Amino acid sequence: MGLISRLKEFFTGKPIETFQELEKDMNKLYKKCNCSLIAFVGVASKIKGLPLIYSADNENNVRLFSAKLPLIINPLKNFQETKPIDSIKINYNNEFIYLKPILDNIAFIAMYNQKSDFLTINQWLDNNFSILLNLFKK
Amino acid sequence: MIQNLLILKKSGENIYHKAFGHFDMDETVMSGFFSAFFVFSQALCGTDINTMELGTKFKIVFDKAIHKNNEIIFAAICDVSDSIINVHKTLESIKNYIIFKYGEKINKVGCDLKCYNDLDSFIEKIIYTSQELDIDRELYKKAKEILKDLDANDEILDSALISSTGVTSSTDKDKEFLNLMIKQMDAFFKLTKRVLDQIILKFQNRYIILYHINENLIISSLTKKNVQIGIATLLVEEAASKIAKIYNTH
Numbered sequence: 125m126g127l128i129s130r131l132k133e134f135f136t137g138k139p140i141e142t143f144q145e146l147e148k149d150m151n152k153l154y155k156k157c158n159c160s161l162i163a164f165v166g167v168a169s170k171i172k173g174l175p176l177i178y179s180a181d182n183e184n185n186v187r188l189f190s191a192k193l194p195l196i197i198n199p200l201k202n203f204q205e206t207k208p209i210d211s212i213k214i215n216y217n218n219e220f221i222y223l224k225p226i227l228d229n230i231a232f233i234a235m236y237n238q239k240s241d242f243l244t245i246n247q248w249l250d251n252n253f254s255i256l257l258n259l260f261k262k
Numbered sequence: 263m264i265q266n267l268l269i270l271k272k273s274g275e276n277i278y279h280k281a282f283g284h285f286d287m288d289e290t291v292m293s294g295f296f297s298a299f300f301v302f303s304q305a306l307c308g309t310d311i312n313t314m315e316l317g318t319k320f321k322i323v324f325d326k327a328i329h330k331n332n333e334i335i336f337a338a339i340c341d342v343s344d345s346i347i348n349v350h351k352t353l354e355s356i357k358n359y360i361i362f363k364y365g366e367k368i369n370k371v372g373c374d375l376k377c378y379n380d381l382d383s384f385i386e387k388i389i390y391t392s393q394e395l396d397i398d399r400e401l402y403k404k405a406k407e408i409l410k411d412l413d414a415n416d417e418i419l420d421s422a423l424i425s426s427t428g429v430t431s432s433t434d435k436d437k438e439f440l441n442l443m444i445k446q447m448d449a450f451f452k453l454t455k456r457v458l459d460q461i462i463l464k465f466q467n468r469y470i471i472l473y474h475i476n477e478n479l480i481i482s483s484l485t486k487k488n489v490q491i492g493i494a495t496l497l498v499e500e501a502a503s504k505i506a507k508i509y510n511t512h
Contacts, residue, residue, distance in 0.1 A: 185306065192302050199295040200316060213315040215452065216307050238453065 142259055147177050149252075154179035157244050160219075161235040164260070165190045167197045168229040176230065189233060197223065197231055224249060230260050263393050264340045264349065265320070267385065268292060269360070269375065272300055272333035277368065278360075278375040280382070282389055285320070287339070296324075296337055312452075313346060321346075325353040329365045343441050345428025346448040347457070352392040359384055395423060395431045397479070401512050402431070405505045412483065412501040417494040419468070421483040421501070423475075426457045439470050439484040446472075462491065471495055473502045476509055 154162050163178030163186055175190040200209055214221040222234040222242070234245050249256075265283035270276045274297035279289040303311045314322040323346055325336040336353045360368070364381065367373050375381055395402070402423075409421045422434040428444045430437070442465070450458035459474040469485040471494060481502045485494045 188306055192306075195295075195298055195302070199291055209317040211315075211317060214303075214311060215313045215315075216303065216309050216311060219307055219309075 143177065146256075146259065149248075150177060151179050153245065153248050157236065157241040159234055159236040159240050159245065161185055161189065161233065162245065163189070163233050164226065164256075165193050165231055165233055166229055167194045167225070167231045171229055185235070189235075193223070193231060193233060197225065222246075226253075226256055227260055232256075263344065264338045264352065264389050266339040267356070267389065268296070268337045268339070269356075270296060270335050270337075271368075272297055272335060274298070275371070275373075277334075277373050278381075278385075280376075280385060282386075285339070292337075296335055300326075300333075300335060315342060318342060323349040323353065325350065325357055327357045327361050329361050330369055332369055334360075334368060343435075343444065345444050347451045348392060348425075348427040348429050351427050352388060355388055356385060393429065395425055395429050397423070397425075398512065401509060404508050408501050408504045408508075409481070412497060415497050417485055417489040417497060419484045419486045421481060421498070423505075424472075424480045424482050426459060426478055426480060439465070440482055443470060443472055443482050462495065469494060471498045473498045475502045475506050479505065479509070481505065 150162055153159075160182070161178065161180040163180065164176045165178075166172050166174040166176060172194050173191045175186045178186050180186045196212070200212060208225070210224065212223040214223075219235065219237050220242070222232075222236070222245070224232045226232055232249060234242075236242055236245070263283055265281065265285040266287055266289075267278070267280050267282070268276070268289055269278040270293040274294050276289055276293040281287075299311065303309065310326055311324050313324065316322070319342055320339060321342050321344070323338045323340065327334045327336070334357075336357055338349050338353055340349055360375070360381070364373075364375055364378070367375070397405070405423060409423070412418055412421050420437065420439065422430055422437060422440055424430050424440065424443065424447075428447050430440050430444075434440055442463070446461065446463065447458045450456070459472065459480050461472045463470045463472075467487045469489070469491050471481075471483045471485070473481045473483075473495075475481055481498060483494070483498045485491075
């Protein structure tokens with residue numbers, strides 16, 4: 125997808141194979157769950173608005189999402205005073221968008237429909253959350 | 263319960279806000295966010311946003327009205343356990359009232375509906391009554407007796423009434439099996455735009471039975487572990503028929 129070099133730039137010091145493995149894993153997940161998009165997107169700092177790793181039907185959607193995602197995530201960060209929101213699920217008529225902040229500056233996003241297997245996406249995130257945290261931490 | 267109601271123009275102009283619960287929010291920030299989000303949703307999905315779940319505590323239910331080229335957004339911030347069907351119904355009533363009574367005023371720039379006391383009273387009344395099971399007190403007392411007899415059977419652990427819009431009585435609000443049923447009703451409504459009033463779910467070696475009483479009321483029962491589903495269903499059916507009978511003669 126041509127993103128490896130960009131990732132290298134942002135996450136210097138991490139073995140690139142790990143990101144490649146993540147990319148492969150995400151591709152499998154995307155196909156298995158029948159989503160239209162899954163991605164890790166920058167939501168703050170110098171990576172704000174950038175798609176980092178993704179699998180998608182339509183690459184234009186990835187760019188549009190990545191640019192707009194900080195607008196969604198940031199106002200909702202302080203929605204609850206007591207603790208930050210751990211996930212956001214947006215429901216349209218037949219489509220859903222799922223957002224999960226991973227770090228302060230990185231969020232996971234999935235776009236899917238009624239026929240997609242959302243449970244597997246959620247399970248994959250839960251099972252790999254600590255690996256993802258370590259991977260994305262600078 | 264509905265914690266906050268926010269009404270705004272799609273341009274981001276906030277025209278009404280009222281807080282009902284303990285949850286406080288900055289309505290100016292949220293109006294700007296909702297407005298931007300509606301525009302973004304149209305560009306990306308070609309449709310309007312329906313609901314938004316925020317973590318495990320809150321959700322936002324949206325509705326929209328168009329009056330003389332003005333798009334008006336209605337947003338209800340409520341508890342995640344609230345029935346979406348019921349919140350939609352409440353928003354629909356508020357929307358119809360506002361368009362009918364204040365449609366012309368809304369078209370003007372700088373419109374603030376907060377200064378109309380009758381609107382305030384209407385919204386307060388409709389929000390508070392929408393959170394309670396709409397049933398006559400005497401009738402409810404008799405129905406509770408029937409449910410008590412039902413729960414006395416070896417097969418049944420607990421039973422309660424739910425309205426067809428997914429509202430329970432205040433004494434039943436924290437029952438886990440009812441919340442599970444309301445989620446099923448919401449999911450079914452999202453898919454079909456119809457009310458789910460009859461289903462059996464198997465849950466940790468128990469069954470949850472949802473049974474139609476009439477067009478307004480549904481009975482929901484949680485069985486004990488490892489019971490015969492046939493007998494349990496017959497008992498629930500019998501109780502539903504008794505409640506329907508007293509409802510008709512009341």
